[in-house]
Amino acid sequence: MTNSSGGVPCTPDREVPGLIVKFGDYPLHHGGVGAIRSLGRIGVPMYAITEDRHTPAAVSRYLTGAFPWRTTGAEDPGYLIDGLLRIGRRIGRPTVLIPTDEEAAVLIAEHQRELSETDFGGFLFPRVDAALPRRLASKEGLHELCVEHGLSSPASACPQSQDDIEKFAATAAFPVVAKNREAFQRREQPAVAGTTRIDSAHGLRELARDWGERPGVILQEYLPREQAEDWVVHAYFDENSAPLALFTGVKVRSWPPHAGMTARAYVVDNPELADLAARFIKEIGFTGIIDLDLRFDRRDGQYKLLDFNPRMGAQFRLFESETGIDVVRAMHLHLTGREVPEGDQRAGHRYVVENIDLPALIAYRRSGYLTPHAPARASGTEFAWLAADDMKPFFTMLARFIRPGAIHLYQLWRTSRRGSTGK
Template structure:
């Protein structure tokens, strides 16, 4: 934990507001952001599903705003809701989005959110269409092609005829993903990253996609020939990194295709330089969370996901001066200096409720993550913290409550070694 003194001098008059749309109460990233800024004296507020979520009970939370949304509501309704919360806070606050819906809404309504009677919210000023484009699998692939950044070979079928043509020429297996990030909460074509092993399977699955399939089809990067890397960073208005970190994903849930369950900080100057140059080329500002797969067959890092927001596992990364990406954003937006410092190489991050089933699934598959240190230099748990215990016990209560499907889904998925659904 970083101290409040020394180089880390936040503006404690400017609170932070966790902005999330959708029903996912067990979100450790929001809890991590509340703790990160709360520990250095920044007042923290959060949008929550109710007053009994892990985020809502954190000792570092000044106030919760229960507001159930799906992320598919009319943007005007969501903007007005944010403004209503801003009026209740009564002063400017730094917006910290935890999902693509929130990040895109903020970017596309900067004037309404930045100019208000209470002084306006604070957020990185980014080209308004860019967050939506990088969050889109098709949009990201097009940007990679335009700026010479490697990504998996991708097809974007617009009709059933396109799928049939792809099925007759593609090399299987392939991976299907929803074309747009927002589809996962509206009417997703696939439940997540879905491996398809044959043309016959593709045709059968595609029957449910309608005449205008909302998917992209990508080459499959075999896990025995690949390494999963992550980059988290914060970029200023000139797209220059004020904080940039690299690490290796050891396990994810669902296996090989979901959120980080276990990861290590690993220095990778080559990857850091690649990511910084790509962000500079496209002109992005703010926090990023990148997922990349290093393909040992051709020696290239291939960009899988560009999340224009903080990642749930952002607390994996902290510099020797106490900076993570959320602290960097708050300091920068409030006119403070962001202290430089090396990342804590060898540090690891564990998400307790999903790492155990992930461990079982990975051991069944025999996969071992390259570059993971033999011994961690330190460990941060997503939920359990000695100075803030309530979120951990609240997570357990919701995770284990009667009627909850979490444990069954985890058991079923670990048995099959594939994502739920």
């Protein structure tokens, strides 16, 4: 097991803290814990917005201070901005913002002036086109950008009415996949429970009855897992949309199976995919951290972009360079005027999310699915929760997860099975 800080030859600015910004009720978030450890291990003071004082993030030895604040992400932006500014005043000095969900990333992008011009020195964050993160987080907006810039993505339709649904049902090749069109729908009134496979026109009509007159869904071609591979790209881009850190890997298992959060993944060198991602980011002019999910379709040899998260991904600690740089460290160094040292990624390294990998393993073995590019043997393992130098988050996760988590996993499993609609 390796959960080390790596060797960072460039000294970080330890006078500038980091703040984990998250909205919504998901206390078992390993990505936030990973960011706290990543910067905390190299001496950067770390703060976090948490649901309460007993979340895994709140008990990390590397956390300087927790700010309990329950939000949903659907609150008025002014309320959320005021809350962030109050936290900034309590910290009392310029602080790097590290968003862990789309709501936070979009809020920061759309309110850059208010967050930077403050009486405590302002927050630090990548300066990006204010409208771009919201568009990238939207399934419809992302598909439009892919079409504009010639990047492959699943063939998609965005029905605007029940008549559009009927026209689609009459001509589509099934199965298809239904997703919520906008990222924020998952916190409000989602049309579907995550990625939902629909096997027939009849199944689509049945499901669409609950979508109302203006369906908030995007319908996409189904990419059969037997003919596809799931790849991920994590990177940090500077103000010129040039990559200061860029990593590629393959997702072996997720939960729910084939359509959810990464449960196990490996670092795999893929220069073609790295170039593809870098070109797309340059063309759209994005600045900051990205977390991309792509599916390689072996039928036509294309990498198809499924999701663009304009923020740190939960599994970002899979990736670290030989010089000890991950995307969060790269951002902190860059925003504080430090050089980001170059270095190759740790090919063959493995990442495991303990509480969801076991049920994912059982599900994948039943399906017989294999990932051809996964290394036969890992060069090292990074666990999402377990760390020899920071054990409290692991035990806190177990305490909060065991009973309600088991029930939640079962519900996700049942939802994923019901998601195949075609009877």
